[in-house]
Amino acid sequence: MQSVTLRINNIACRYETTNVLENINFSATGGDFIGVIGPNASGKSTLLKSISKVLKPHTGVVLLNERDVYTLKSAEIAKNLAVVPQESVISFAFTALEVVLMGRTPHLNRFEMEGTKDLIIAKKAMELTNAWHLRERPINTLSGGEKQRVIIARALAQEPKALLLDEPTDHLDINYQIEILDLIKRLNKEEEMVVIAVFHDLNIASQYCDRLILLSKGRIFAAGRAGDVLTRENIEKVYGIKVTVKQDDISGRLIIHPQRKRMTKATKGRVHIVAGCGSAVSLMNGLVDDGYNVSLGVINIGDSDYITAKALELDVVEEKPFSHITEESYEKNLELIRQADYVILTNIPIGFANIKNLKAAEQAENLIIIEKEPIEDRDYTGGEAIKLYRQLRANATLVGDSHAALQILKSMESQAKR
Incomplete structure (x- = not known):
């Protein structure tokens, strides 16, 4: 050419x-x-x-x-x-x-x-x-x-x-x-x-x-x-x-790690987010502004959600760019999910690299799923993710976007205090 x-x-x-x-x-x-x-x-x-x-x-x-x-x-x-x-x-x-x-x-x-x-x-x-x-x-x-x-x-x-x-x-x-x-x-x-x-x-x-x-x-x-x-x-x-x-130890390329900078003190319940591809940027900011104690994982370093979480001083379970979720990260994520009062799963694609996030979400006490597209359009595992997602969906609260997730979370917290 x-x-x-x-x-x-x-x-x-x-x-x-x-x-x-x-x-x-x-x-x-x-x-x-x-x-x-x-x-x-x-x-x-x-x-x-x-x-x-x-x-x-x-x-x-x-x-x-x-x-x-x-x-x-x-x-x-x-x-x-x-x-x-x-x-x-x-x-x-x-x-x-x-x-x-x-x-x-x-x-x-x-x-x-x-x-x-x-x-x-x-x-x-x-x-x-x-x-x-x-x-x-x-x-x-x-x-x-x-x-x-x-x-x-x-x-x-x-x-x-x-x-x-x-x-x-x-x-x-x-x-x-x-x-x-x-x-x-x-x-x-x-x-x-x-x-x-x-x-x-x-x-x-x-x-x-x-x-x-x-x-x-x-x-x-x-x-x-x-x-x-x-x-x-x-x-x-x-x-x-x-x-x-x-x-990076393997590729020799540069890796960017944002440093922590928290703007709002957490005074409300614990919310763990399973996200990626920038799908939780506004959600994390909204939760922090409302005073929730927020965590995120497992997320690849460099993802927009990762950068936002670090800037907001959130607890993050991270993996290297382009890496699958390791057993160590999976266990750390499980611990944060078990500690959380609420878990929010955003509208993310699911492949073999991040399918363990769905498995970990099974441990959520109160699961909120943001669903903008059917899982069939976001499954890259040949059907394994669809099966797991449907099981989660059957016991979750479904919303259409981040704003609705924030509103339903406030409603659930209000009911829990009665």
Whole structure:
């Protein structure tokens, strides 16, 4: 595959009169894997939109092979550059295969139908993302994780030389996170594909990216290798939290450990949360604000829920990134669950890496389950998680979101005091 170059020269973007990005400069060539990190509203997604010709910069220029992308036809850009957005809205009930075949559109002439070659390329892309078995299912019936794998397959079907991804693993269970990111990393190196990806998880960014760009308030705060960007001082200034940064014993990559900072004194009952993928951020903040004694586990280091829990000074049972729950962590989690007056299980994907959390939840005295999607759409264990979840569900209080969980918890506490 012939490599491409991307050059972002002094771009600035705004929405109406609000400046979102200013003075952004960097370049990428074949084989570069660049991670874009930063707090919410720092301009990460806007940067990708600007590069991909969705949002034209107010000033500056984006060059693809030294040509301004805003002077190129969309089909020409799509032959070189594919995008996996944070959210993909597909209004019609296309099958998963039909969606992936849409990635072949830039390579077809006007009114030309897909041929055998296009089908072979689409099939390969779906096999690479472990989505071929979904080919005949309507896209609007797929779970978030399944849909995300199809969207990534569609991007690969374009046969791009550069790939832009906006938080690509947000909807994926841990095993698919590793699988997809390993695939992207392999294509990045073997095919010299340029990869620019937005990550909210600093540990994942450290694990996979050759270079990082840390954004703060629309500007580049730091850029370079992970060791130069992910420093304790940089993270504290940009994210407003104190952390410990150390090197992983196995991978040699950096691991970020937030330090404790509690804002509210706990005066109410004990609540243990089983969560992940950022599903309990607002819940933990709400519980702490209401004065509950909150704990969390088992959770992988670097997960958004982990970072929030550490910042709130909660008791946390943790595992290394991408690791299965060990017996030691399982026992620690069991102890916190047994001590808790209430246990809350959030709407998380369940794979073999975290299925022990369901088993531990069986010991809950009062279990509240936040259910936004049926377990069948979140099971990655071949049915084992479904069986355990249904047993839990039969004896639990069901709610639809974190706010409802807080309300039902207050009601249960009020009744217990009578």
